């Protein structure tokens with residue numbers, strides 16, 4: 690299927706590895722010129738080289754912490770203040786127990802997983818509206834629909850972003866801007882391995898046993914792949930997604946047990 694976005698310009702945040710990289714790869718394959726971001730420059734630059742070499746698009750790597758205002762200023766400067774496609778993403782907050790976290794922990798999580806995405810939308814969506822076309826995908830989590838108890842900071846911050854998008858997406862849809870959230874369940878990335886390790890330590894079992902235990906909770910009996918996730922993201926950024934507004938699309942192998 691031709692996604693109809695060849696020659697568009699996009700920003701994919703937190704994209705040197707994992708789900709962000711999956712999204713960047715699928716957009717590059719669809720012919721989108723990209724600015725990609727992560728904090729560490731080495732893997733990021735390598736990713737940029739691989740994507741531009743493989744797909745013949747321009748990929749500009751900007752090493753910066755996207756949860757800081759200076760980091761966002763650096764990526765916005767590389768975009769000359771404008772993009773047709775925005776994929777927001779950042780690392781997830783650490784696990785813990787609900788009694789563990791203080792105000793600073795909550796502010797850090799809200800800054801990372803709610804306010805940085807909102808700030809990027811506020812910076813880039815007005816230009817999309819003026820030009821009459823835009824696509825935004827926010828990478829959130831299955832925890833928005835089905836809470837993961839040990840990820841209380843994530844549950845909290847992402848619920849805030851979800852509420853913001855629910856209203857804002859309907860305000861901008863009339864100007865040709867499509868905003869949606871993608872909700873990953875467990876995908877085979879460094880983040881998932883770190884959580885496997887946490888389970889292994891907590892339960893005194895091997896990491897492979899912890900992974901098998903977590904895989905058994907998913908109807909597919911396997912983790913999702915960044916490639917699957919990226920392809921869905923690229924579709925939501927395509928011409929064909931114009932009627933999908935303010936949705937929370939779950940990619941979890943059926944793990945969240947609900948009828949709708």
Ligand code: NAP
Pocket residue numbers: 702703704705706707708709726727728729730753754755756778779780781782828829830831873874875876877878879880881
């Ligand atoms: P990952 O494999 O650990 O990759 C994270 C990527 O983000 C790396 O490229 C990392 O590079 C970059 N990054 C992290 N913090 C950043 C920051 N502050 N500024 C800029 N770049 C940053 O993680 P993932 O599995 O792709 O997860 C992506 C998001 O989805 C996270 O918020 C995670 O909580 C959420 N999620 C993941 C899963 C899953 O199973 N994988 C499930 C539910 C939700 P640097 O370290 O070099 O910055």
